[in-house]
Amino acid sequence: xxxxxxxxxxxxxxxxxxxxxxxxxxxxxxxxxxxxxxxxxxxxxxxxxxxxxxxxxxxxxxxxxxxxxxxxxxxxxxxxxxxxxxxxxxxxxxxxxxxxxxxxxxxxxxxxxxxxxxxxxxxxxxxxxxxxxxxxxxxxxxxxxxxxxxxxxxxxxxxxxxxxxxxxxxxxxxxxxxxxxxxxxxxxxxxxxxxxxxxxxxxxxxxxxxxxxxxxxxxxxx
Numbered sequence: 001x002x003x004x005x006x007x008x009x010x011x012x013x014x015x016x017x018x019x020x021x022x023x024x025x026x027x028x029x030x031x032x033x034x035x036x037x038x039x040x041x042x043x044x045x046x047x048x049x050x051x052x053x054x055x056x057x058x059x060x061x062x063x064x065x066x067x068x069x070x071x072x073x074x075x076x077x078x079x080x081x082x083x084x085x086x087x088x089x090x091x092x093x094x095x096x097x098x099x100x101x102x103x104x105x106x107x108x109x110x111x112x113x114x115x116x117x118x119x120x121x122x123x124x125x126x127x128x129x130x131x132x133x134x135x136x137x138x139x140x141x142x143x144x145x146x147x148x149x150x151x152x153x154x155x156x157x158x159x160x161x162x163x164x165x166x167x168x169x170x171x172x173x174x175x176x177x178x179x180x181x182x183x184x185x186x187x188x189x190x191x192x193x194x195x196x197x198x199x200x201x202x203x204x205x206x207x208x209x210x211x212x213x214x215x216x217x218x219x220x221x222x
Contacts, residue, residue, distance in 0.1 A: 031070025150198030
């Protein structure tokens with residue numbers, strides 16, 4: 001999927017409104033979820049929008065600034081190229097990092113291998129760049145369900161998710177175990193309930209992701 005031109009405008013809090021809690025969602029198409037790249041405030045239609053809506057209801061006295069910085073088709077390498085512009089420069093309070101499935105997908109779609117060593121290096125560099133801002137960082141697992149040709153992703157995804165889990169443990173970072181939860185749920189429920197094609201979540205899937213994320217965010221929000 002081609003990356004669209006990025007944002008044109010972002011609405012900052014009005015004078016006198018105080019400082020908002022800024023949360024940046026940084027990732028690939030799972031995060032992007034049809035967002036309008038011409039509007040910096042558009043959150044798309046996926047887990048980002050759902051999480052933002054629920055947080056506003058849970059914390060009615062808190063001013064939030066939510067930014068969706070997901071770009072479809074991107075890998076860890078592409079996120080590294082724009083992390084300074086789309087995350088660091090925003091001076092966020094919280095960052096949700098969601099990336100990895102395209103590092104697997106490109107092997108089959110483009111014949112481009114991302115080795116475990118390259119993935120670890122890229123992911124670690126992303127974590128380092130974001131952590132240096134002082135923001136609270138949350139790692140969201142990439143996932144793939146047993147649908148169609150996505151089953152061939154599993155060995156490579158397992159390796160990458162193991163790396164993410166190791167990095168989370170080393171840095172004491174919250175890990176949202178989306179892949180593990182969905183794999184458990186789909187033992188008894190049709191995977192199509194949670195993903196349209198094995199990797200892009202349905203509305204129900206997005207709600208699960210949002211709820212898992214909010215559970216972690218609530219530990220840090222007042």
